[in-house]
Amino acid sequence: MTFINPWLAVAGAAAMALPILIHLFLRRRQKPIEWAAMELLRRAVQQSQRTRRVERWILLVLRCLALLLVGLAIARPATVTALSMNQPVTMAVVLDDSVASRTAASPTSAPGQTAFEAARTACIESIRALPSGSLVHVFTTSGTIEHTGDAVQPDRAIAILGTLQPTFEPSRVRQAVDRADDVLGRSSMPGRIVLASSFSRGAIDTEAQVLPPTKAILEIRDVGSDDTGTAAIVSVMQRTLGPQSTGSVTVDVTVTRPSSEQARRNVPVTVTDAMTDRSATADAVFIEGSQRAVATLTLVVDPAVNEHAWMASIPTDRQPADDMRATTISTVSSHPVLVLDRERLDVDEGSSAQWIERALEPIAGMGLAHRRMDPSEVRAGSLKGATSIIICRPELLDAAGWAECTVACEAGALIVIVPPTEETFMDWQDPCAAMLGPGVTIRRDVMNHEPPRRLQPQQPTSPITQLIASELTELVAPIEVDRSVMIEGPSTTLSPVLVMDDGAPLMVLSTKGRGVIVMLATAPVPSWNTLATKPIFVPLVQETIRQGEVLLDAGGSVSIGLGRLPTGTTELRPIRGSTAAESSLTVDPSGVIVSDGVKPGIMQVVMAQDATASMSRRSSFVALNVDPAACDPQRNDAARLAAWLNQTMSPQTNVVTATSSTQSTTSVSVWLLLAAALVVLAETLLGRMFSVPEPKAA
Amino acid sequence: MSTQGLRAEQYLSPETLAQLAPFELRAKMVADGVMNGMHQSPLQGMAVEFAAHRQYTAGDSIRHLDWKVFGRSDKLYVKEYRQETNLDVMILVDGSASMSFGTLGVKQGWGGTDATRQRGTWTKFDHATASAAALAFLCLSQRDRVGVAVGADGLRGAVRKSAARDQWRSIVRCLSSEPVEARFSPAACINQLLAQTSHRTLFVILSDFLGDPEGLRTALARLRHRGHDAMLLAMLDHRELTLDLDVEAPFIGLEGEEALDVDTRTIRKAYLEELQRHLQGIDRQARAFGYDLQVFDTHESVGPVLAALLSRREGMVAGGRR
Incomplete structure (x- = not known):
């Protein structure tokens, strides 16, 4: 016989000693009592105490037994299976x-x-x-x-x-x-x-x-x-995106360890470039009590190469399953940001597009490339190749323009939408809401705030603002919002990036297909708010573009057995994996790998011809990783x-x-509990039967 | 509370008595309490000379013929007189170690015997001596001859019977000075007392009677044989009478008995039955010789003790008339 909870069985056995200990303790505490009528006492003892002592021992045994049975029942005993050893099964x-x-x-x-x-x-x-x-x-x-x-x-x-x-x-x-x-x-x-x-x-x-x-x-x-002593890599993330003027890339590798006392303090992490075999090693150093640490590594890259594939691994780990994680990283943004607005020269305060363009390129050579396009000229195929599209005049987009933006988004583009600054009768809210996702509504009237709204000091955690999160409270403090539009939608569709002090969103994030949509509830012009003139504006615009592109599902990383590959992927060819000499993997139209023997590593994506044509952003690699949760030891x-x-x-x-x-523990436990109840009942009845009625004094 | 509001019974409660440090004062308070508290004293109307007339019959002494009646009625009548009785009382107090048992708490500075002072409780010996002193005081106030003895395995101290004025002092001194120790042997004590007793006497024995009943029977038989009267006053502590304890502990005897592990909850019923049987046995013995047994709870008033004595005395006086 064994127990599912053996400690509870031990506890039950230990609890059995409790009545005995109480009995002995109470007995030890009594001091001798002087008595005159000893002869009468002696005769009374001879007459009744022996019988009573037997009765009390019976009660004591029953009490101990009840405790033991309850302990055993909770411990869920399991008996040797009752299956006949001779009967075939x-x-x-x-x-x-x-x-x-x-x-x-x-x-x-x-x-x-x-x-x-x-x-x-x-x-x-x-x-x-x-x-x-x-x-x-x-x-x-x-x-x-x-x-x-x-x-x-x-x-x-x-x-x-x-x-x-x-x-x-x-x-x-x-x-x-x-x-x-x-x-x-x-x-x-x-x-x-x-x-x-x-x-x-x-x-x-x-x-x-x-x-x-x-x-x-x-x-x-x-x-x-x-x-004991294991560690696992949960993520590999590049710190910066865009043109790499320094010729190197900094990568943060997040490592976890179990909470046991034997957990390691320093975990060496190696990151290797799958294309060039260049590698770097650094230690993830855990502080006392922490289960998570980050190793920061800097790798030299070729500025001419747009995309890299990294494999991070723990070379000295005892658990081989969870010590490797691969990722693909774009190091150069080869496509300029497309700003949809008309060229205007007569605006005193500047249009949304002008403020955004200034924010994209604060210092020549260090910003993000951009080009202007008239929204009315957006037609089929005109957005091909654009990875980031900022819609500054949504009211000028016609149905065909909205359709083209939607296609581009689903194909893997970042769309940033800004409300129009001028009164308009054009319906831009409904197509915009439809693009953001189901259940999303945008109110038609613009809300004027008197006094101006401020932003909450504690802003929600968002991938868009993750790199400026530590300074966000300080950065949002001086912002005042005079005008905004109301964006409402289910939390499953919209995730807030910035919120105002009344809880209304100022900036929201949504995904559509393989693309990402970010929408501002206010236009970045001085007549609507102070956003464009405050220090937050440049980092916010640049981070929106950089981190938004990181979020794009263009190849990237896929968990084995869980993730789906980009639409149109037909085959994966191994570049580098956990073991050498891998064969190609076949992918079905729904993006599921149908071949056996899938292993983690960097795979080259082979796509169908028509899929390649429709993709706005093509990725050469996909990183197949094990799910860290699936191999938690x-x-x-x-x-x-x-x-x-x-x-x-x-x-x-x-x-x-x-x-x-x-064998089954349920029935045994039930029977044990039943037996315990019967024992308690018997103890009560016997105790009542044995109890001496209060006699009258002589 | 003013003393005027006190009822006589309150003087008789052990709690009150224990606070009366001087022994004499305690006895007097008891006696006064009894006298004041009783509506009709059994002594009232006593000691009147003439009783009744009776027709002369042959053989009657002519000394008691009432000649005045003969002169008026020409019939012979004899005058009868109520006999003047003079009661002799001998009080024997058990001074054995078992009498030092008591559970009623007394406070520091309260009066009492050595047993009280040692144990800090109102013992059976305290109750017995308080009762004995009060009895003696009552007897002396009625000009009866009274003596007192404290005994255990033999007489330890005794005061011969007397109705003298300083007898009270002697009795009190005797009662308050004797220690409590050894076992009580009623036969030995009675033998010694009988050797000093010639007149018909009422023996009042105050004890817990927890010893051997056979020894008591022998003592009572001797008393009966000599034609004396006796009263047995059993002094038992409330806890002895009820065993109102819920403990499991070793019990040790006061007279050197072997220790006994007892769970009072389990033996209470049997103990009380045994106690009942024991007291009934002593009562049977006493009645067999024409004597009475009274059981007293030392947590209760000593008044009933005195009432019992007075009732008994009246009975003896009436018996003497017959």
Whole structure:
């Protein structure tokens, strides 16, 4: 017999001693009492105390027993499976071959053994213990093995297991167990599912995944994982975007570590350019108590090359699954920013376009290139190649112009929209709202604020303002807004970048297709606000363009098993990966990789011809990464895992835990609780029966 | 509270008595309390000479013929006189170690015996001596002859019976000076007292009677054999009578008995049954010899003790007339 919560069983056993200790403690505390009528006392003791002592011992034993039973019930005991050892069964082996299984197994297992190897050994043990005549199905949690539906002989199943290797896919336990239960439901023999996994956080997300109640007996083989001294890369981000005058790029690599005491303090990180093999190494230094640190690396780049692919890795990590992350970075913005406005020369205060153009190019040679285009001239194909489009006169865009902007956005462009500064009868609000997303509305009337609105000191976190976040409170303080338009929409569609003191958004962010849309609720001219004349304006405009382009889904990074590739991708050719000599991967029209053996690394994107023509911004590479959450080697909290198991159990489900085959805990626990209740009842009745009625004085 | 508002019974409560430091004062307060508190004294109307006339029968002494009646009616009548009684009372107080038991708390500075001062409680010996002193005071105030003795395994101190004026002082001195120790042997004490007693006497024995009932039976048999009257006043502490304790602890005897581990909750019923049986046994013994047993709770007033004595005395006086 074993327990799902063995500590609670120990606690129950310890609690059993409580009544005894209380009994002894109370007994020890009594001082001797002088008494005159000793002879009468002696006779009374002879007459009744022996009987009463037996009665009290019975009550004490019952109290101890009640506590023990409650402790055992909470500990969820599991008995050895009641399956007849001689009766053939159909067993479905669900082996965890996800990326989480690449982590080291429990420290108690064989040295150097991965969780996958330990789980496979456990499955083989279960298969070998099967009675003759039994059949076996083999499933994997990554779902990469297509199950044929035919059961095989145990020897064949063991051979199949021997050929399996851990993948880089996330764990899909629920789907695997579901499929196994379905298959066993069609079998004429009793069914039994063996689920072998490390049950680490990566393998089992106890909050997101719910194991369905199975009809077959479910054995859980927990092989454990070792998360001591590990670290994982969660992101690689370039600090600056645009023309690289210095010929070098600074990259921030964010590394996490577990919260255990054995966690490492310094984690060396290496970043390698996939194209040139140039690399740099720096340490991510964790401060006391922190689980996250950033390593900053500077790499020399060729200014002539527009796009780079980086691979960050931890060379000395114990866990091989989560120590590499690849990313693609554009180092040069080859396409100028397109500003949609008419050329105007007679405006005293300057138009929105003029203020924005000044902000894009504050110092000659260091800014962002831009060119002006009349909104009325926007026609099909006229926006091709533009990565950033700033619409300063939305009222001048006709339906064809809006349609073209929408296409450009969906194809992967950054659209920045500014409300018109002059009164107009043209309907620009509705097409603009439609572009921002479903449920978004823009009020037709312009709101005049008297007194002027200010911005909240604490602005929301946004990718657009992430690099100026530390100074944002100071920068927004002097801004006064006299006029603005009201933008409303669901939080799932619009995320605020800047908000005014009444909570109304001043700047919002939305995505459409592979593009990004940023809209200002106020025009950057002095008659509307003081925004354009304050220090925030230049960094805000430049960061909007730079960070907006970073957000564009143009190739970039894709999580294995989770992300979808850009539309039109047909093939991925390996450039550099976790292992050499990779073959090309085939991608279906929906952007899902259909080939087996997907591994992390930098892949060259091969696109269909028509897709290439429609793309505004083409990317040469895509970085395939493992999902950091899917390979988290940290142990699931025992109580949470137990609760997760309880949640998945039905009265017919037999759950087996640890390394031994055991049977349902639910029914045993219920019976134990029932027994405890009966014991308490018996104790109460006996106590009442034994209690001495208050006698009358002599 | 003014003293005028005090009722007589309040003088008889142990709490009040314990606060009266001088022994004499305590006894006097008790006696006065009893006398004032009783509506009809059993002594009222006593000691009148003439009782009744009776027709002369042959054999009657002619000394008591009432010649005046004969002169008027020519019939012979004999005058009968009420006999003047003079009661002898001997008070025997148990001074054994078990009498030092008491649970009623007294405060520092209160009066009492050595036992009180040592234990800080109103002991059975305190109650017995207070009662004995009050009894003696009452008897002396009625010009009865009274003596007192404190005994344990033998007589320790005794004051011979007398109705003299300084008898009271002697009695008080005796009661307040004797220690409480050893075991009580009623037979030994009675033997010693009988050796000094010639007249018919009322023996008042104040004890907890927790010792061997056989020894008591022997003592009572001796008293009966000599034609004496006796009253047994059992002084028991309230806790002894109720065992109102909820403890599991070792109990040790005051007279050197072996210690006993007792859970009072488990044996209370049996103990009280045993106590009942024990007291009933002593009562049976006493009644077999024509004597009475009165049980007193030392947490309660000593008034009933005195009332019992007075009732008994009246009975003896009436018996003497018959």
